[in-house]
């Protein structure tokens with residue numbers, strides 16, 4: 001079949017289709033074409049060239065391709081087609097090489113992590129808050145590798161010093177050795193110190209960057225200082241330094257690129273100033289540029305994968321620990337956290353309190369207003385409850401259905417009733433209409449239990465006590481707080 005016929009036979013499904021097809025053109029199933037060919041076909045398609053508006057999306061290329069099983073390619077293609085056809089491309093470029101399971105994205109709540117995965121990070125940069133988190137993840141994750149790289153560098157440069165002393169004439173080695181000993185080796189010692197001292201840790205990235213810069217420029221100085229006295233020493237060391245900085249030093253790509261570009265610039269200047277052999281100069285500069293190209297390419301993909309791992313890791317953690325509707329912790333996380341807080345409180349001889357919260361007459365609410373509004377009400381109540389956890393060891397969770405729980409670590413026993421009442425008042429103040437409830441609006445009942453953990457006790461007794469208090473609050477007429485008797489010795 002000729003190309004024209006193939007193009008004619010491929011049906012148009014609308015620009016920016018959201019229905020699982022390739023943007024612009026539905027390609028025959030199983031037809032595997034490189035992205036460039038798909039882009040070209042999409043752009044050539046007569047009906048696309050006629051700029052027919054999409055039947056589903058009011059703006060061509062405006063839709064997200066999250067439902068598409070070719071998310072990455074199709075969005076990229078939409079972008080490329082838009083460029084070819086002079087249309088605005090409203091879909092940002094997604095990550096260029098790693099395909100993320102759409103299931104994972106669809107199930108995760110909308111967060112900066114999910115947004116970054118959907119929109120991509122071609123320039124290896126996230127939005128501000130997320131970038132900070134990533135930096136912490138990157139530094140922590142590479143601590144051991146940075147240390148190993150620093151140790152290896154120190155050993156290597158001591159070895160180079162010995163080789164210089166053994167093989168170079170004294171008038172050359174005095175220059176090369178002094179550069180290596182006074183500049184390069186100390187810069188790696190500083191990296192080692194920064195990796196070991198907690199107070200210096202925030203500056204570890206800067207220390208590695210400085211060491212990379214110092215090593216690169218100093219190595220150029222080593223070669224130049226030898227050339228200056230008419231002695232040609234192997235220049236391959238500078239290639240090794242470039243690749244080391246890109247791939248082993250655990251530097252972010254941008255910083256590695258910057259350090260190497262400065263080094264490359266210094267190298268080119270040195271070659272034009274001191275190298276008298278024009279052919280050697282040409283080869284050395286070409287090899288240096290090639291090493292930078294290879295290193296920068298490898299380092300880019302390495303960092304891109306690390307960024308993807310960071311995002312996917314966080315999303316998976318979120319999916320396992322959080323409730324999808326409300327964003328509060330799920331019951332599993334609550335149980336794990338309760339055990340932890342209980343052990344901590346046992347060690348510190350401090351109290352733990354649990355509040356169980358249940359929306360009143362929620363079945364009737366669902367029956368009257370529908371499940372969708374029920375979900376929205378659950379979310380609104382959850383947002384109020386989320387404000388109840390103020391200390392690091394406090395936790396708010398969706399216990400199940402329309403029931404929530406709060407863990408308070410070391411609360412003041414006399415304030416529990418008031419804390420519960422603040423919550424009931426805040427939910428009532430949401431003014432969510434509930435005509436089948438006594439107050440005409442949505443309310444909650446709260447049961448609170450407090451206990452001082454004793455050896456042999458378990459946290460389940462506290463949960464049961466809070467549940468009984470909640471039952472009592474319901475029994476007494478709802479929209480109220482009942483604080484139970486302390487489970488063990490009261491604080």
Ligand SMILES: Nc1nc2c(ncn2[C@@H]2O[C@H](COP(=O)(O)OP(=O)(O)OP(=O)(O)O)[C@@H](O)[C@H]2O)c(=O)[nH]1
Nearest residue numbers: 358359360361362363364366371374375401402474
């Ligand atoms: N919309 C929505 N409803 C839910 C969800 N989970 C549980 N429910 C509903 O919550 C209701 C709970 O009803 P019940 O346990 O009978 O309690 P209730 O009607 O609140 O009555 P009381 O607790 O005695 O005041 C049920 O109708 C469930 O279908 C959810 O995720 N979304």
